[in-house]
Amino acid sequence: MPRPCKKRRVICNPLATSFGPRGASNLKLESVTLTYDELEAIRLADFEGLYQEQAAEKMNISRQTFGNIITAAHQKVADFLINSKRLSVEGGVVDVGVCRFVCGACGHAWSVARGAGKPGECPQCKGNEFCCSKKIGKGKNNQTCWRNK
Numbered sequence: 001m002p003r004p005c006k007k008r009r010v011i012c013n014p015l016a017t018s019f020g021p022r023g024a025s026n027l028k029l030e031s032v033t034l035t036y037d038e039l040e041a042i043r044l045a046d047f048e049g050l051y052q053e054q055a056a057e058k059m060n061i062s063r064q065t066f067g068n069i070i071t072a073a074h075q076k077v078a079d080f081l082i083n084s085k086r087l088s089v090e091g092g093v094v095d096v097g098v099c100r101f102v103c104g105a106c107g108h109a110w111s112v113a114r115g116a117g118k119p120g121e122c123p124q125c126k127g128n129e130f131c132c133s134k135k136i137g138k139g140k141n142n143q144t145c146w147r148n149k
Helices: 036-047 052-059 063-082
Strands: 031-034 086-089 098-103 109-113 129-136 140-147
Touching (some): 036 063
Parallel strands (some): 031 086
């Protein structure tokens, strides 16, 4: 019996999840599916320029697993480019995670997906003084606070 797949930590949340050759919207094209963990591996290794060991740590997986993911991702992207296929980004065993925010003015707490960016205002009172609360270590609570202008 194979081991269950461990969730990969992902912060990449692309605005577009489907790509294809220009002018081919009506054509029946073969499709390649890139999973979110494969996209994250490309972001970390190729865009951020991290070594595999560093990137694997950020994704909460082993270096060997990261190597397997990035190899599969590169193969799929090459297939998409060389053979003029349609590319979609979906699926994968991932943990997107959330950032928890607390408003200093009204005390309202809310969460947004990690990687989605800093909110512009509190959704309840529309105030601009809030903190991103992160758990660090053994029960220690660290907060990053700012005032939006």
